[in-house]
Amino acid sequence: MCGPFIRNHQYNDIKKQAGNLQHALRTIADRKVLESVRQGTAAKIAELFPDASSLQKQMLEDIVTLETSEDFHKYLRTLEPHIVEFPHITEKQIQKLFPKNKKLKIPNLSEIDRRYVTYLSWIDISTNKLFIVYHLDGQFVGVEGKYTPTNKKSYCFVCNKYEDLALFSAISKKRPAKASADYYKAVGNYLCMHGHECNKNITDVSSLENFINTVIG
Known part of the structure; x- marks a missing residue:
C-alpha cells in the first residue's frame, strides 16, 4: 500500500517536468536525444523524493514510458491520490x-481542497491586510502584513511565475539586542495577487520559508 507522499509543490514540479517532456516528444525527432530527455526527466523527479520507497520510485519512474497526451493525463491522475493534504486546521x-485581530475574517475552510495547498492565504479588504498560514517544522505559523496591489506583472518571489503582483509587507519580530522600544523592521516582497494561482505554480518552498523565518524570528 502506497499512501500520500507527494506535497503540493512537488506535484506541481512533476507537472512541470511532464510538460517539458511532452514538449520534447512533439519537437524532437532523434530517438537518442528523446531517450536522454526521458531519463533526465525521471532523474529530476527522483531528486524530489530522496527517501522514496521502491513502490513510490516505481510509480514516479513510469513517466519514462509515456507517449501520448492521454498517457500524461493518466500518469498525473494516478499520482493525485498520493498527494499529502495541507494539515487540518480549525478556525x-x-x-x-x-x-491581535479580534475580528479576524477567516475563509470557509470546508471549501478548500487541501491537496493543492502549500500555504493558506486570504485578504481582508477592509484593512488591506494579507494573512498567510503555513505548516513549518511541525507547527502552524501565521504571518500578516500590508497588502498593496501593484497593477503590474512580474515574477512572484514565492512561485517564481510571471503573474499579477501585490506588495506584501510584514513587520519582522526579530530585534537587535539593544534596539529601542520603538524599533521595527518591515520585510516586503512581491507575490501573486491570487493565492490559489500561487499554490498552483509553486515548485519550491525555500523562498517562502526564508521569508516566514525572517518575519517570525
Whole structure:
C-alpha cells in the first residue's frame, strides 16, 4: 500500500517536468536525444523524493514510458491520490495565530481542497491586510502584513511565475539586542495577487520559508 507522499509543490514540479517532456516528444525527432530527455526527466523527479520507497520510485519512474497526451493525463491522475493534504486546521487555531485581530475574517475552510495547498492565504479588504498560514517544522505559523496591489506583472518571489503582483509587507519580530522600544523592521516582497494561482505554480518552498523565518524570528 502506497499512501500520500507527494506535497503540493512537488506535484506541481512533476507537472512541470511532464510538460517539458511532452514538449520534447512533439519537437524532437532523434530517438537518442528523446531517450536522454526521458531519463533526465525521471532523474529530476527522483531528486524530489530522496527517501522514496521502491513502490513510490516505481510509480514516479513510469513517466519514462509515456507517449501520448492521454498517457500524461493518466500518469498525473494516478499520482493525485498520493498527494499529502495541507494539515487540518480549525478556525480557532487560526485565530490563535493572529491574537491581535479580534475580528479576524477567516475563509470557509470546508471549501478548500487541501491537496493543492502549500500555504493558506486570504485578504481582508477592509484593512488591506494579507494573512498567510503555513505548516513549518511541525507547527502552524501565521504571518500578516500590508497588502498593496501593484497593477503590474512580474515574477512572484514565492512561485517564481510571471503573474499579477501585490506588495506584501510584514513587520519582522526579530530585534537587535539593544534596539529601542520603538524599533521595527518591515520585510516586503512581491507575490501573486491570487493565492490559489500561487499554490498552483509553486515548485519550491525555500523562498517562502526564508521569508516566514525572517518575519517570525
